[in-house]
Amino acid sequence: MNTQVHPSPQFFMTAPAPCPYLPGQTERKVFTHLVGQRAPEMNDILTQGGFRRSQNIAYRPACENCRACVSVRIIVDEFEPTKSMKRAVAGNTDLLAKEYPAEPSTEQFALFRQYLDSRHQKGGMSDMTVLDYAMMIEDTHVNTRIIEYRIREEGDGIAEKPAGRLVAVALTDSMADGLSMVYSYYDPSLTDRSLGTFMILDHIRRAKAKGLPHVYLGYWVxxxxxMTYKTRFLPQEHLLMQGWTRYTPPAE
Incomplete structure (x- = not known):
């Protein structure tokens, strides 16, 4: 009998760099490549172990003197929206969300640049080109989808591609135990819509419809x-030394 043995992933360490979240701190990351037929399986295992995906790389903080980055996932079946979250849903009933293969478009990139220029002028992604954006979307060996949110126009829902104005986009990995929000962005001028909150709520709804128990939000610092907004979606679990642990918010 022939037994096929899959090689274990190789892990590498980045050089120290200034921390983008905490002044005066230095960050390092451990990473591996997500390629080949086992990539979806490895992405599931690594995400459950606190890694995040960027293109075909899975990475996790490995800082020597800091453990501030904590992986967060929402418990879908127990989630209860707050009053403000319910208002965010009510304020976006005119949006139409459609899911597509992970393929970039010039329309997406224009919105992406608008978001970066408004919210992340000095961030690590601030100088991304259209080619960089295409790589961020397309360079995946796992089950990745892109969700576009548009203001509904008359006739939308009939055509394969809605015609309404694009106001938000989410790049999302579908895993065995949940949805992982890899990256999302939106029109920064539409502050009254709370689009960031709305997209997370939409992912909770999608996960529940698919019978998936979690929505992964990445790191909370x-x-x-x-990062404060991430702890608003309760109940949720944080990955600590003892494993995934239910988060208890501090008393107000």
Whole structure:
């Protein structure tokens, strides 16, 4: 009997670099490549172990003196929206969301640049070109989809591709135990719509419809204002030294 043995992934370490979240801290990451037939399986295992995917690379913080980055996942079946979340849903009933293969478009890139220029002018992605964006979307060996959110126009829902204005986009991996939000962006001028919140709520709805128990939100960094929103989606679990642990918010 022939037994096929799959090689274990090789892991590498990045050089130290300034932390983008906490001033004065230095970050390092351990990473491996997600390629070949086992990539979807490895992506599931690594995501459950605290890794994130970027293109065909899975990475995790491996900082020497800091453990601030904590993986977060929402418990879908127990999730209860707050009043403000319900308002975000009610304020976006005119949006039409459609899921497609992970393929970039010039329309997506224009919105992406608008988002970066407004929200992340000094971030690591601030100088991304259209080619960089295409690689971010297309360079995947796992089950990745792109979800476009458009303002509904008359006749939408009949044609294969809706015609309404594109206002938000989510790049999402579908895994055995949930949906992982790899990257999302939206029209920064539409502040009254709470589009970031709405996209997470839509992913919770999608996961529940598919019978998936989790929505993975990536890393939460206590003390980083840009990460605060992630702990609003309760109940949720954080990956700690003892494993996935239910998060208890601090008393107000």
């Amino acid at each position: 206590e003390g980083s204002r840009k």
